Amino acid sequence: MPSTLLTDLPAYAELRALADSLKSASIQEFFSQQPNRVEQFTLEAAGLRLDFSKHLLSAAAHSKLIELAQQAGLAARATALLQGEALNNTEQRPALHSLLRAKQAPLSALRDKLEQVHSTQQRMRDWCERLNQGQHQGFSGAVITDVVNIGIGGSDLGPRLVSDALRFYHGDIACHYVANVDPADLQSTLLELSPESTLFIICSKSFRTEETLINAQVARQWVLNAGASEADLDKHFLAITSNLEAAADFGIPDQHCLPLWDWVGGRYSVWSAVGLSCAIAIGWDNFTAFLAGAERMDEHFQQAPVAQNMPMLLSLLEIWYCNFFAAENHSVLPYDQGLQRLPSFLQQLTMESNGKQVAQDGRSLPYHTAPILWGSAGSMGQHSFHQLLHQGTRLCPVDFILPLTTHTGMTEQHRFLVANGLAQSRTLLLGRSAEEAKAALLKRGLSDSEAEELAPHLAMPGNRPNTVISFEAVTPETLGALLALYEHRTFCSGQLWGINSFDQWGVELGKDIGMDILSRLEGEQKAAPLDPATEQLMLRWREAQRLD
Numbered sequence: 001m002p003s004t005l006l007t008d009l010p011a012y013a014e015l016r017a018l019a020d021s022l023k024s025a026s027i028q029e030f031f032s033q034q035p036n037r038v039e040q041f042t043l044e045a046a047g048l049r050l051d052f053s054k055h056l057l058s059a060a061a062h063s064k065l066i067e068l069a070q071q072a073g074l075a076a077r078a079t080a081l082l083q084g085e086a087l088n089n090t091e092q093r094p095a096l097h098s099l100l101r102a103k104q105a106p107l108s109a110l111r112d113k114l115e116q117v118h119s120t121q122q123r124m125r126d127w128c129e130r131l132n133q134g135q136h137q138g139f140s141g142a143v144i145t146d147v148v149n150i151g152i153g154g155s156d157l158g159p160r161l162v163s164d165a166l167r168f169y170h171g172d173i174a175c176h177y178v179a180n181v182d183p184a185d186l187q188s189t190l191l192e193l194s195p196e197s198t199l200f201i202i203c204s205k206s207f208r209t210e211e212t213l214i215n216a217q218v219a220r221q222w223v224l225n226a227g228a229s230e231a232d233l234d235k236h237f238l239a240i241t242s243n244l245e246a247a248a249d250f251g252i253p254d255q256h257c258l259p260l261w262d263w264v265g266g267r268y269s270v271w272s273a274v275g276l277s278c279a280i281a282i283g284w285d286n287f288t289a290f291l292a293g294a295e296r297m298d299e300h301f302q303q304a305p306v307a308q309n310m311p312m313l314l315s316l317l318e319i320w321y322c323n324f325f326a327a328e329n330h331s332v333l334p335y336d337q338g339l340q341r342l343p344s345f346l347q348q349l350t351m352e353s354n355g356k357q358v359a360q361d362g363r364s365l366p367y368h369t370a371p372i373l374w375g376s377a378g379s380m381g382q383h384s385f386h387q388l389l390h391q392g393t394r395l396c397p398v399d400f401i402l403p404l405t406t407h408t409g410m411t412e413q414h415r416f417l418v419a420n421g422l423a424q425s426r427t428l429l430l431g432r433s434a435e436e437a438k439a440a441l442l443k444r445g446l447s448d449s450e451a452e453e454l455a456p457h458l459a460m461p462g463n464r465p466n467t468v469i470s471f472e473a474v475t476p477e478t479l480g481a482l483l484a485l486y487e488h489r490t491f492c493s494g495q496l497w498g499i500n501s502f503d504q505w506g507v508e509l510g511k512d513i514g515m516d517i518l519s520r521l522e523g524e525q526k527a528a529p530l531d532p533a534t535e536q537l538m539l540r541w542r543e544a545q546r547l548d
Contacts (some may be wrong), residue, residue, distance in 0.1 A: 003359035003498040004072065006323060007366060013069040018061045019324035023160070027054055027429055027463050034059060042541040045310045046296035046481035048471050052317060054429045055397075055465040056325070065316040069306045069496070077495045078312075078488070082302055083107050084263075088502035089360050095502045098298045100361050101291035101480070113263070120258055122277050127238070128284040131140020131199070132171050138225070139232035142196040145174065148189060149277035150219065151203030152179045152211045155240070155350060158270025158483075159203075161345045162278040165338040165479050166286065168407035175281040181211040186218055195226035200237050202252070205260045207243035210511070220251065240273045250548075265502055267348050268487060281373065286476045293480025301488045311488030317397065317494050322371050327395045330371040331385075334401035335378035335421035338474055342401065343375035346486055353490045360500050367421035369497045375399075379420040390427060390460045398466040400425050401482070405473045 006012060031037050031053070041053040041062070057065075081087055083106050084094040096113065105114040129138050149159055156179040163175050176193070177517070180184045190198075192520045200219050204212045216237075223236050240258050241247050242541030247257050269276070271291060279287035288485035300543035301311050321327035330350075334342045354370035375381065380401070389396055402421050406414040421482035432440075437458035469485075471478045520526060520538060529535055 003361045034194045045300040096263045100271035101294045139228035140196040154266030155203035159340040168280040203240045208245035285493035289476035290480040293477035294484035298482035299480040314489040314494035329396040332375040356499040361497040402470040428464035431460040434459045
């Protein structure tokens with residue numbers, strides 16, 4: 001059955017005309033035209049407040065975007081996702097990450113899967129309590145004090161983000177993360193640890209992920225070199241995997257393996273046993289609160305009508321700028337140091353999910369899909385790339401993530417941070433005209449001619465769209481809701497674009513070619529040469545090895 005494309009929807013042409021008419025519109029004038037614009041363009045759900053009033057979005061365009069979502073059947077698609085329909089059509093499987101945080105199965109057909117989830121959560125809880133109570137010892141009898149999660153992609157980004165963001169909730173076990181196959185990553189982590197008191201969690205569904213296994217083998221040898229026997233390895237290794245045989249060959253018995261099912265994609269897996277490391281770090285009760293926050297967002301996503309649905313609204317804004325204003329970038333700026341890894345997490349979620357060029361039925365798409373997502377923690381970005389946001393030629397919508405309180409107790413410093421975040425949002429909106437710039441220069445004591453010459457360099461166009469997502473504090477509940485919000489946003493955008501958000505075939509070819517090149521670097525002779533540039537670089541690599 002042919003996919004429904006964005007351009008097939010009746011509202012698309014009308015939105016195109018509306019967007020053209022708004023390209024010279026003033027967001028500030030919208031506030032004058034709509035006295036209640038902030039109230040009308042604000043949504044609240046699961047402890048989050050989303051203010052989208054500072055957007056190039058008239059009341060008419062907003063209404064037409066809602067109509068677009070209704071024509072695409074987004075509400076029905078949300079139900080299909082949460083009830084486990086096989087929406088991953090290229091792999092013929094559902095995407096049931098929402099079941100990982102559910103207390104009850106949405107359908108009787110999913111009860112068996114939910115029982116598996118709850119059984120695994122009980123095992124996770126046992127490990128959390130065992131480690132945090134000092135009941136697990138290494139080969140020498142030393143109590144485990146440090147946990148190292150070895151994974152890559154979704155097996156690293158999610159747990160690392162949650163551990164960082166919820167540092168206020170950490171207990172006595174220190175959790176560390178290694179992802180890069182560059183030996184410096186693992187080496188620098190192990191330098192400060194003792195093999196006698198370190199536990200490794202190997203996260204690989206297939207137990208074949210090359211980067212993860214290379215790091216795992218080095219960690220294994222590190223423990224053995226410290227005096228452990230191969231029979232002692234189970235004291236120092238857990239695995240999150242479906243390949244029990246490969247884990248056993250490594251030295252990890254079945255009872256030290258927790259499952260990851262094929263209906264959970266890697267970038268959606270922090271809610272599963274992949275999240276064991278951060279559950280150990282913050283404690284089981286806080287991890288269940290993290291799940292509960294996400295479940296609240298799931299409920300909102302399924303129940304709220306399109307006009308009040310926070311994930312759907314975020315998706316419609318993404319579509320609005322990507323497909324009607326040709327915006328190729330999107331920036332996420334968390335004004336919280338603990339959330340500094342949120343942009344990296346969202347990069348994978350957004351670009352691995354929706355970086356596609358064909359529809360679900362294989363047809364080439366006539367439009368762009370996922371924007372390039374980037375960002376950093378505020379206020380550091382203000383002294384680097386914010387210059388481009390304010391005065392650059394590219395349109396780049398921004399999401400400001402703003403906790404209203406801090407766990408540090410340093411309220412005065414946090415007040416300064418919040419002021420900076422609000423100021424950046426307002427500056428993107430207001431800008432500064434050449435006349436205003438000239439007046440400011442005259443106040444500095446410049447002559448009229450000097451001010452006239454310099455004013456264009458100080459002028460800023462403003463009218464730059466931005467969203468503010470605020471919440472009382474970074475807690476397990478609000479963090480869970482925030483990540484689930486962006487998960488569902490990503491899904492809705494994929495549905496509007498007519499693509500499959502749950503496969504990632506673009507990753508596979510690079511892996512295959514990488515293995516071919518590795519075999520050549522290891523000395524294997526193959527008849528067919530590679531491209532001249534790659535052959536030259538391999539030759540230079542061989543020469544560099546001879547110099548060492």
